[in-house]
Amino acid sequence: MPFNSIDFAIFLPIVFILYWFITTKNLKIQNLLIVAASYVFYGWWDWRFLSLILFSTIVDYTVGLELLKKRDQAKRRILLCTSILVNLGLLGFFKYYNFFLDNFVTAFSFWGTEIRANSLNIILPVGISFYTFQTLSYTIDVYKRKLDPTKNFIAFSAFVSFFPQLVAGPIERATNLLPQFYAKRIFDYNKVIDGLKQILWGLFKKLVIADNCAEYANLIFNNSTDYPGSTLLLGALFFSFQIYCDFSGYSDIAIGTSRLFGFDLMRNFSFPYFSRDIAEFWRRWHISLSTWFRDYLYIPLGGSRGGIGMKIRNTFIIFIVSGFWHGANWTFIIWGALNALYFLPLLLLKKNRENFDIVAKGKYLPTIKEFFGIGITFSLTVMAWIFFRAENITHAIYILSKIFSKSLITIPYFSGWEIALTTILLVIFFTAVEWIGREGQYAISNIGLNWPRPIRWMYYSFIIFLIGLFMQTKETPFIYFQF
Amino acid sequence: MKTFINSILLFIPFSTVMYILLLIVWGDCVSKQLKTNLNYKIGSYGHMHSRLRNIETEKDIDILFLGSSRAYRGFDPRIFEQYGLHTFNLGSGSQTPLQTEILLKRYLDKLNPSFIVYEVHPETFTSDGVESSLDIIANDKIDRDMIGLALRQNHIKTYNNLIYGLYRDFFKKDISYKEEIIKDDDTYIPGGFVEKKIKYYDYVKYKKTSEWKFNQKQFDALDNIIFLLKQHNTPFIFVQVPSTQAKYKWYSNNNDFDHKIKKLGDYYNFNEIIRLDNKLHFFDSRHLNQDGVKIFDTKLLEILLKKGSSTPRQTKTK
Numbered sequence: 001m002p003f004n005s006i007d008f009a010i011f012l013p014i015v016f017i018l019y020w021f022i023t024t025k026n027l028k029i030q031n032l033l034i035v036a037a038s039y040v041f042y043g044w045w046d047w048r049f050l051s052l053i054l055f056s057t058i059v060d061y062t063v064g065l066e067l068l069k070k071r072d073q074a075k076r077r078i079l080l081c082t083s084i085l086v087n088l089g090l091l092g093f094f095k096y097y098n099f100f101l102d103n104f105v106t107a108f109s110f111w112g113t114e115i116r117a118n119s120l121n122i123i124l125p126v127g128i129s130f131y132t133f134q135t136l137s138y139t140i141d142v143y144k145r146k147l148d149p150t151k152n153f154i155a156f157s158a159f160v161s162f163f164p165q166l167v168a169g170p171i172e173r174a175t176n177l178l179p180q181f182y183a184k185r186i187f188d189y190n191k192v193i194d195g196l197k198q199i200l201w202g203l204f205k206k207l208v209i210a211d212n213c214a215e216y217a218n219l220i221f222n223n224s225t226d227y228p229g230s231t232l233l234l235g236a237l238f239f240s241f242q243i244y245c246d247f248s249g250y251s252d253i254a255i256g257t258s259r260l261f262g263f264d265l266m267r268n269f270s271f272p273y274f275s276r277d278i279a280e281f282w283r284r285w286h287i288s289l290s291t292w293f294r295d296y297l298y299i300p301l302g303g304s305r306g307g308i309g310m311k312i313r314n315t316f317i318i319f320i321v322s323g324f325w326h327g328a329n330w331t332f333i334i335w336g337a338l339n340a341l342y343f344l345p346l347l348l349l350k351k352n353r354e355n356f357d358i359v360a361k362g363k364y365l366p367t368i369k370e371f372f373g374i375g376i377t378f379s380l381t382v383m384a385w386i387f388f389r390a391e392n393i394t395h396a397i398y399i400l401s402k403i404f405s406k407s408l409i410t411i412p413y414f415s416g417w418e419i420a421l422t423t424i425l426l427v428i429f430f431t432a433v434e435w436i437g438r439e440g441q442y443a444i445s446n447i448g449l450n451w452p453r454p455i456r457w458m459y460y461s462f463i464i465f466l467i468g469l470f471m472q473t474k475e476t477p478f479i480y481f482q483f
Numbered sequence: 484m485k486t487f488i489n490s491i492l493l494f495i496p497f498s499t500v501m502y503i504l505l506l507i508v509w510g511d512c513v514s515k516q517l518k519t520n521l522n523y524k525i526g527s528y529g530h531m532h533s534r535l536r537n538i539e540t541e542k543d544i545d546i547l548f549l550g551s552s553r554a555y556r557g558f559d560p561r562i563f564e565q566y567g568l569h570t571f572n573l574g575s576g577s578q579t580p581l582q583t584e585i586l587l588k589r590y591l592d593k594l595n596p597s598f599i600v601y602e603v604h605p606e607t608f609t610s611d612g613v614e615s616s617l618d619i620i621a622n623d624k625i626d627r628d629m630i631g632l633a634l635r636q637n638h639i640k641t642y643n644n645l646i647y648g649l650y651r652d653f654f655k656k657d658i659s660y661k662e663e664i665i666k667d668d669d670t671y672i673p674g675g676f677v678e679k680k681i682k683y684y685d686y687v688k689y690k691k692t693s694e695w696k697f698n699q700k701q702f703d704a705l706d707n708i709i710f711l712l713k714q715h716n717t718p719f720i721f722v723q724v725p726s727t728q729a730k731y732k733w734y735s736n737n738n739d740f741d742h743k744i745k746k747l748g749d750y751y752n753f754n755e756i757i758r759l760d761n762k763l764h765f766f767d768s769r770h771l772n773q774d775g776v777k778i779f780d781t782k783l784l785e786i787l788l789k790k791g792s793s794t795p796r797q798t799k800t801k
Binding site for chain 2: 006020187189192193418419421422425457458460461462464465468469470471473
């Protein structure tokens with residue numbers, strides 16, 4: 001059930017009313033309602049895949065309890081490996097089976113050996129990459145004794161399947177989310193209102209900015225041979241805003257929805273396009289995944305300790321795995337590797353931990369140095385997004401070669417460009433609001449807090465109006481559902 | 484919790500009023516490019532405004548034509564007039580059965596036709612019908628049926644235009660509007676037809692084939708139309724106006740559509756009945772030019788005469 005559907009608009013108030021009015025006195029029943037609602041939410045796509053979530057839940061719940069009982073380190077390691085194998089095995093089968101098979105066949109063909117292998121017609125279960133990583137974090141933390149395993153199966157099921165973040169994150173840590181299922185939730189007016197505001201902003205990002213940008217990004221990328229470099233660059237810019245607003249919009253709706261039920265999820269985006277260097281960008285983009293890889297892959301590999309060779313190896317591993325997490329395609333791997341290349345100079349020159357604060361905090365405009373930093377980082381990111389969006393590597397290289405050709409110095413054109421001007425104006429408006437609100441948790445969180453109520457309500461109504469007037473009417477699925 | 488419920492109960496009407504006010508101000512003051520989901524188009528492409536003003540003077544006609552642009556560009560009342568038949572063309576841009584149903588409810592009693600020729604095409608049965616609804620909202624009155632249709636379509640564009648249209652109706656904003664008879668290459672002909680200045684289609688061959696994907700809502704609306712006509716005791720036939728053969732054959736499941744329509748009544752698919760030239764008889768891939776219209780209407784008349792359905796005011800037994 002997508003957040004941008006009528007079904008969800010009906011589903012959410014029903015669950016909200018049941019949650020706060022019917023089940024509020026009994027925590028167990030309230031958690032059970034969350035599990036039931038989450039299974040309905042997920043089953044709306046394809047009920048058959050509910051069995052996968054249930055299977056993962058049972059495996060990790062059991063492994064957690066067994067880890068508590070076992071003192072022997074070898075046995076504990078076997079239990080951990082079981083959980084990792086089951087979870088990554090499912091992920092590997094559904095997401096990567098055909099990729100590995102095709103590449104295996106291609107590799108052997110290259111050496112002159114013909115192999116006959118049939119690809120399977122596998123449907124990728126929505127959100128499998130997200131909930132797999134979430135449950136893995138639980139088992140790993142229990143194994144490392146950072147977390148006591150839960151004996152409450154309903155709470156654990158609710159943690160694994162919590163519907164606001166089930167299909168596209170944020171990928172929560174058990175240490176943050178699971179304890180929230182043990183505690184009694186008290187209705188907090190300010191939290192709920194804040195949640196509604198965040199949902200509103202998320203919807204604006206998705207329906208107005210992302211979906212409108214998608215229209216032109218798809219048009220330009222799908223017909224790239226027809227256009228000059230200037231248009232292709234515009235297409236890459238449209239895609240950059242599409243992917244940011246699509247994914248961060250989803251995260252805003254997820255976090256906002258959780259707040260309606262009294263839960264606090266981790267932040268997933270922190271104005272990444274205002275980053276002054278690539279290291280800062282990666283601290284601000286898809287934070288829940290970046291920190292997951294940092295904690296469960298990068299640090300166990302040795303992190304930035306050790307010699308230069310080790311640092312380079314670890315950086316490449318984390319970025320390439322991150323790219324591969326997005327999908328079984330070489331374009332994602334190159335996208336990851338390219339980001340590693342961007343990141344390495346900062347790491348080697350020990351400049352990767354410079355920009356932790358909010359850019360131009362307390363000021364209207366950035367300094368010239370900050371401005372160039374933001375510009376260069378954004379340009380590098382846009383270039384990397386071309387690999388992310390392209391059909392294959394050849395396609396990406398073709399687009400880049402056109403962008404870096406004389407045809408860049410032409411006026412961009414494509415059919416319907418007059419209408420696209422509206423989208424460009426909306427993107428400018430959106431960027432301005434993000435800049436003004438960059439010190440908050442999300443762009444509009446702090447705007448208007450001290451205004452009189454009627455003015456504040458007029459401001460929210462204006463955002464609703466903009467959604468109604470400019471939303472793309474073709475229902476476009478969230479990009480990250482495919483991951 | 485009480486504060487929250489009070490706030491929500493206050494905010495919903497507040498934001499609704501704000502939305503309506505903003506929509507009205509925006510609709511009146513802002514340029515067309517900045518009104519993506521508010522394309523209120525009075526006197527739009529297709530002369531719907533003129534057609535609906537024309538209808539006010541019509542009654543007791545012999546044949547009523549219904550359908551999309553293929554209808555208002557395909558059935559020329561002047562050709563039927565030569566045979567003593569008084570006809571009216573109530574076709575409109577992208578009209579789907581959802582809108583035909585509304586138009587029939589409004590005008591069937593007034594026009595009291597002896598016979599109905601309903602232009603059907605697979606394309607209209609794949610559509611959500613929003614564009615045509617906007618056309619009718621802007622050019623005709625907004626009544627309970629139209630509001631019902633907006634709810635059935637459940638589309639933001641229909642809602643926005645409905646609200647804005649209600650405001651314009653209430654303040655009689657469009658009362659003095661007069662649509663031009665000639666717009667670019669189109670001339671409105673009394674009786675609902677729109678004649679295109681003669682043009683020939685520079686036709687293209689389609690390489691891949693495609694498939695129609697039908698919208699069940701449109702077939703449900705067609706069932707309602709048939710029920711309405713039977714209740715009104717008005718005989719009818721379904722007609723598919725010819726497209727270029729290249730365009731027609733581009734779709735692999737035309738037969739499925741023919742099969743569905745044949746089950747519902749007499750049906751004539753003119754793509755199979757007459758052979759027209761892709762270049763000489765069309766001005767684009769889907770619409771006949773005036774030369775094509777003459778051939779098509781003559782053939783249709785021949786069929787109607789054979790069928791005995793087109794003698795002036797004879798067939799209907801009320």
